[in-house]
Amino acid sequence: MPDDGQPLRSELFPSAGAHEWASGGTSSVQTHEEGHLVYAARGVLSVHTDRGTSIVPANRVAWTPAGSTHQHRAHGETDMRIVFLPAALARRIPDRPAVFLASGLAREVLLALTSRRLDDAARARLQRVLVDELHEATEQPLQLPEPRDDRLRTIAQHLRENPADNTSLAELGRRAGAGARTLSRLFRDELGMTYYEWRTQLRIYHALVLLADGHDTTYVAHACGWANPSGFIAAFAAVVGTTPGRHLRLTHIRTYDRSRERVSG
Incomplete structure (x- = not known):
């Protein structure tokens, strides 16, 4: 996996975050108790795991299951959005790294979850909408095993x-x-x-x-x-x-x- 580093700027929200990365910037190697989705509002991301590399251009969203050791890398100046999902919702997504086509609605929900503070009920509703969209989406051939x-x-x-x-x-x-x-x-x-x-x-x-x-x-x-x-x-x-x-x-x-x-x- 690439060497680690720090984002230029970060904003954290409940179960979500937004991180500005310089081109070539990489996260530390991490493992989370909850699975998460990443989306590049600007730039291109790659997600590195032991199972391979997921490629995340602007019209895709990548899923990393709970417990997976991973690292993110930015290609070009990148506005990375990350959303963590509770286990009850994560069960509807594959238990392996995957890349999905991001519909217009999915993108708007991802941006809403990572752009402002929401109360618990509103956040839960948006998370359900997001998972519904991904559950219906086609997996994309942007995973390099x-x-x-x-x-x-x-x-x-x-x-x-x-x-x-x-x-x-x-x-x-x-x-x-x-x-x-x-x-x-x-x-x-x-x-x-x-x-x-x-x-x-x-x-x-x-x-x-x-x-x-x-x-x-x-x-x-x-x-x-x-x-x-x-x-x-x-x-x-x-x-x-x-x-x-x-x-x-x-x-x-x-x-x-x-x-x-x-x-x-």
Whole structure:
């Protein structure tokens, strides 16, 4: 997991919080008694757990179950919102890290819970609405699972360091000490996806980081292994659900002014 640090600014509310992070900022490694949801009102977040990395652009919300050791990392200046859920509501969400499409209503509820002080009854109502929205939402392919097999870990580390590498699985296998057929089976059995699906997820993660750092689409496409921007845009839209340009506009929109919305409790 990345090194720890402190947010630039934090506001805490009952069972919720809002944290401003500089680009590259990371939280300490933590474990909570309650499961929690994180949302990036601006910027991009990644959530690192022992099971893998969840990628959280502006139209997604990530879930981390109670008791999971985790760490958050900001890509670009990031306005991170976090909401903790009581066990009775958390039971309606998977007991593993997950990423969900955030509906317009879910985003507004997340922002309301993390922008002002609410009485207990109002907070409980909003939490129920939020869980109802997520219960109906589709899980998104923005979870990058972490391999356990040493041969897969060798390949995964190489690709993290060289996301544009188009070396075949057979050639990577020769370096890792396993055949392509064995590795293909391991990817499916351990990670639930093919090698090429996993590599695409990794590349999209790197693309989100580079976009958050201000690089243009052409640079990002080549840096992440696509031969041309059009291929990258198509792959990005298939995974993220929007084009890189639209994604960038979303990540720079502030939908709430916390100082204006705060209500004394």
